[in-house]
Amino acid sequence: MATSEVANESEVNSPDQPEVIIETRNLTKVYRDFWGRPKVRALKALDMEVRRGEIFGLLGPNGSGKSTTIKLLLGLLFPTSGHAYTFGVDATDVAKNERIGYLPEESYLYKFLNAEETLDFYGRLFDMSAQQRQDRIDELIEMVDLEWAKRRQLKEYSKGMTRRIGLAQALINDPELILLDEPTTGLDPIGTREMKDLIIKLREQGKTVLMCSHLLADVQDVCDRIAILHQGELKELGRVDNLLSVQDVTQVQASGLSAEAEAEIRGVIEKHNGELITMDHPTTTLEDLFLDIVRDSAARPGKRIHKEETAAPETETSEAEAPEAEASEAEAPEAEVTESDSTND
Numbered sequence: 170m171a172t173s174e175v176a177n178e179s180e181v182n183s184p185d186q187p188e189v190i191i192e193t194r195n196l197t198k199v200y201r202d203f204w205g206r207p208k209v210r211a212l213k214a215l216d217m218e219v220r221r222g223e224i225f226g227l228l229g230p231n232g233s234g235k236s237t238t239i240k241l242l243l244g245l246l247f248p249t250s251g252h253a254y255t256f257g258v259d260a261t262d263v264a265k266n267e268r269i270g271y272l273p274e275e276s277y278l279y280k281f282l283n284a285e286e287t288l289d290f291y292g293r294l295f296d297m298s299a300q301q302r303q304d305r306i307d308e309l310i311e312m313v314d315l316e317w318a319k320r321r322q323l324k325e326y327s328k329g330m331t332r333r334i335g336l337a338q339a340l341i342n343d344p345e346l347i348l349l350d351e352p353t354t355g356l357d358p359i360g361t362r363e364m365k366d367l368i369i370k371l372r373e374q375g376k377t378v379l380m381c382s383h384l385l386a387d388v389q390d391v392c393d394r395i396a397i398l399h400q401g402e403l404k405e406l407g408r409v410d411n412l413l414s415v416q417d418v419t420q421v422q423a424s425g426l427s428a429e430a431e432a433e434i435r436g437v438i439e440k441h442n443g444e445l446i447t448m449d450h451p452t453t454t455l456e457d458l459f460l461d462i463v464r465d466s467a468a469r470p471g472k473r474i475h476k477e478e479t480a481a482p483e484t485e486t487s488e489a490e491a492p493e494a495e496a497s498e499a500e501a502p503e504a505e506v507t508e509s510d511s512t513n514d
């Protein structure tokens with residue numbers, strides 16, 4: 170066994186266990202006041218690991234220590250005790266940050282630069298040739314879908330667009346590890362979905378992502394594993410599917426069943442001494458419903474006719490002739506409809 174606290178390469182590189190990219194051991198941060206007296210215990214003895222290729226979510230309410238953890242990993246803060254390692258190197262060694270991309274919680278981008286200029290500015294901080302920068306900028310702008318707005322100053326950008334250019338900035342050096350601090354906060358449902366899709370794309374490219382959020386819904390369908398922090402303490406850690414599945418409940422969904430067939434199924438459950446908890450029609454999440462409506466209205470402008478409404482003969486014609494205001498909203502200019510932020514702000 171290695172004597173070091175950090176697992177060495179040969180230990181962690183077994184075929185079924187990808188390499189450890191982030192490791193924290195007993196990581197603790199106490200913020201001190203002006204006189205150096207302990208003020209806030211922001212992080213208490215955090216132990217966790219993130220492996221290559223996973224999307225790891227740090228979840229917790231405001232003030233639970235998520236941003237503190239990310240800053241410790243970047244070496245922007247020094248731990249009070251314990252250690253953080255990224256790529257097996259102590260996090261306080263900032264040279265390793267060349268392999269890391271970081272999207273901070275607050276935007277810090279220059280408002281008077283456009284998207285291309287912004288990325289070029291950050292590209293220059295890394296040792297990239299003009300040609301490399303141009304290729305990378307084109308690739309990133311396309312990835313975050315800002316082709317149409319790349320010459321606009323960032324002060325004209327909506328929150329969602331700003332977040333996406335922030336992500337592109339974080340990726341300029343083609344980092345292996347990406348730290349995202351609240352990537353979806355303040356975004357509308359479409360902006361959130363687009364950001365989540367971008368994060369999933371990063372996993373497809375083999376990147377390792379650590380993201381933090383106080384919104385469960387934002388991490389649950391993106392993250393492979395999550396850690397839940399509360400008041401600086403780790404409360405839960407595991408695979409999202411395991412944490413969310415209720416082990417002793419079996420869910421069955423079927424369509425086209427007659428009432429007799431349903432009764433028969435109830436009988437089968439009883440026969441096997443099971444207890445029927447629910448048998449009804451599933452509900453969708455509000456997020457899915459909203460996204461459905463928006464996608465649907467882009468394809469078919471006009472008022473969305475609900476199934477029950479079409480059943481009533483008199484309402485059918487009047488519903489089809491949608492009032493001006495609603496129709497025009499659905500027929501917003503191309504770029505605005507596809508742009509996530511047209512409903513934002």
Ligand SMILES: Nc1ncnc2c1ncn2[C@@H]1O[C@H](COP(=O)(O)OP(=O)(O)O)[C@@H](O)[C@H]1O
Nearest residue numbers: 200209211229230231232233234235236237238
């Ligand atoms: N620079 C600082 N000085 C003093 N206290 C801080 C500082 N930064 C954060 N804190 C405190 O540390 C705790 C954790 O903060 P933070 O890591 O930002 O939480 P989160 O990102 O989960 O919202 C909070 O109580 C916060 O008020």
Ligand SMILES: [Mg+2]
Nearest residue numbers: 235236237274
């Ligand atoms: Mg934070």
